[in-house]
Amino acid sequence: MKTIKNSIIIFFTCLGIMSCNKVEVETPVFDVKVDSLTYKVGDEVEFKFTGDADQITFYSGEPLNDYTYKDGRIEEVLSINASFSTAIRYGLANGQKDMLSVWISSDFNGNYTIEDIQNATWKNNVSKNFVLAPSTMDNSDAANYVPSGVLDITSEAEEGKPMYFAFKYRKDDPTKTQRNWFMRNIVVNAVTNLGNYSLFDGSAFKEVYDNNFVTDVERNSSVTSGGVITLRSPSTFDTRPLVEVWAISPPISTEDTNLGPDKGTPIKGFRDLKKDSHSYTYIKEGVYTATFVASNSNLYGESKVVKQITITVTQ
Numbered sequence: 001m002k003t004i005k006n007s008i009i010i011f012f013t014c015l016g017i018m019s020c021n022k023v024e025v026e027t028p029v030f031d032v033k034v035d036s037l038t039y040k041v042g043d044e045v046e047f048k049f050t051g052d053a054d055q056i057t058f059y060s061g062e063p064l065n066d067y068t069y070k071d072g073r074i075e076e077v078l079s080i081n082a083s084f085s086t087a088i089r090y091g092l093a094n095g096q097k098d099m100l101s102v103w104i105s106s107d108f109n110g111n112y113t114i115e116d117i118q119n120a121t122w123k124n125n126v127s128k129n130f131v132l133a134p135s136t137m138d139n140s141d142a143a144n145y146v147p148s149g150v151l152d153i154t155s156e157a158e159e160g161k162p163m164y165f166a167f168k169y170r171k172d173d174p175t176k177t178q179r180n181w182f183m184r185n186i187v188v189n190a191v192t193n194l195g196n197y198s199l200f201d202g203s204a205f206k207e208v209y210d211n212n213f214v215t216d217v218e219r220n221s222s223v224t225s226g227g228v229i230t231l232r233s234p235s236t237f238d239t240r241p242l243v244e245v246w247a248i249s250p251p252i253s254t255e256d257t258n259l260g261p262d263k264g265t266p267i268k269g270f271r272d273l274k275k276d277s278h279s280y281t282y283i284k285e286g287v288y289t290a291t292f293v294a295s296n297s298n299l300y301g302e303s304k305v306v307k308q309i310t311i312t313v314t315q
Contacts, residue, residue, distance in 0.1 A: 025303040028053035030294035032307045039313050041285055047278045047309070053294035057264035060280055061288030061311070063194045068289070069262040075192040076256050079152045082165060084186040084202070085145035086133040088179050096176035097135040100231065102127040103166045106158040110251060112206045117246055122166070126153055133181075145184060154254055162251030167205075169221070169231035171243040178238055183229040188249065190257055197259070200250055202227030210244040212237055221245050264293065282313040 029051040039045055049056075059067040086100065101124050108120035130148040137146075157163045165188060171178050186202035207221045207229070218237075222230045233243045268275045282288060288311045295304035 023298055023300060025296050025298055025301050027303045028294040028296050028305050030056075030292075030305055030307065032290075032292050032309060034309055034311070037310065037312060039282065039311060041283060041313055041315055042281060043313075044279050044281050045290075045311060047280070047290065047292070049276055049278070051294075052274045053268070053305075054270050054296045055266065055294070056268040056275065056278075057293045057295075058267045058278060058280070059262065059264040059289075059291040059293075060282070061290050062282070062284075064259070064262050065264065066262045066289070067264065067291035067293070067306070067308070070264070072261050073259045074256050075194060075259055077154075077190045077192060077254050079154045079191045080157070080163070080199075080252060080254060081150050081189045081191055081196070082153050082187070083150040084130075084148050084183050086148065087142045087145045087182045088133045088135070088137045089139050089142045089182070091177040091179040092136075092138040094177050095135070095179040096171055096173045099169055099171060099179060100132060100181045101168050101170070102130055103168055104153060104156040105164045105166070106156070106161040108164045108248070110162075110164075112208050112248060114208055114210045114244075114246075117208055117248070122168075123156060124168075126151060126156060142182070145182070147185070157252075157254045160255075162253055164251060165249040167229065167231060167247045169233070169245040169247075171233055171237065172241065174239045174241055176238070178233045178235065178243075180230060180232040183231075183247070184227060186227055186229070188252065192257065192259075194259075197257070199252060202229050204250050205229055205247045207231070208246045208248060210242075212240060212243050213245075221247070223247060264291070282311070285313050285315050287312050 030053050031050045033048050059065055103122040103124045105120045105122045109116055129151050131146060133146045167183060169181055188199045189196040190199055203225050205223050207223055209219050213219045218234050221232055229247045231245050237243050267278050290309050290311055292307045293304055295302055
């Protein structure tokens with residue numbers, strides 16, 4: 001018992017000594033200067049350093065590399081653009097025409113069942129504006145996927161509600177045979193002032209079958225990890241009055257989008273030798289706030305200084 005007590009005393013004594021010997025982090029002595037505040041597009045800007053720091057991170061001030069947005073960047077969504085390519089195989093001789101259509105819903109509840117799909121309101125206003133593979137396409141042409149064109153689907157959205165984009169395969173003529181429809185190169189982008197940002201591709205869609213489909217063998221449509229969607233039905237279903245298969249996207253938000261924080265470029269690390277300067281070239285005219293974050297750190301914390309210089313770039 002006495003040994004245990006002594007061990008505890010020694011432990012806390014050592015802990016106290018460690019606390020007393022805590023090493024404070026020194027604030028970096030660091031500054032940045034340039035020869036000029038105005039440069040032309042393509043000129044090399046040399047940022048000259050005095051002092052040093054364990055780590056230095058550089059923000060050029062360009063979009064997505066701007067220290068102002070280090071905690072996050074919210075961008076207005078100007079539009080949602082959708083595009084894809086289609087092809088058809090098999091069943092040309094007596095195949096049903098116009099089996100594929102494009103639909104959008106703003107009240108689908110996100111449960112990917114045929115009952116929930118049927119309970120939602122779906123609009124196909126945009127379907128006629130996409131170019132689909134012609135009904136005359138046969139197996140020899142099917143390798144030549146037909147581009148749909150790029151369409152802004154924002155007008156179909158309802159404020160404050162997510163939007164769902166869907167392909168519907170419908171076989172409703174018992175005198176005709178089914179055909180296999182293929183979709184690939186599916187792109188759904190949010191357009192912002194900073195450019196286009198991909199929301200998802202074809203691999204994010206989910207196929208949903210109506211109640212004709214009972215077994216896994218009958219459920220022969222697919223969505224691949226490579227983003228190719230195949231919609232079809234077994235030939236044994238050809239004489240049935242109505243067969244449907246859907247491929248539905250994840251929810252699409254038209255609200256302002258969070259692009260996450262802008263990230264700086266590390267230009268010096270702990271193990272690196274002292275750095276006397278950093279060069280950078282701006283490729284577009286504009287006014288940029290170049291930012292350098294210099295930091296020292298140890299086991300007990302971090303200390304940093306931020307230095308900024310406004311650079312004007314002209315043609």
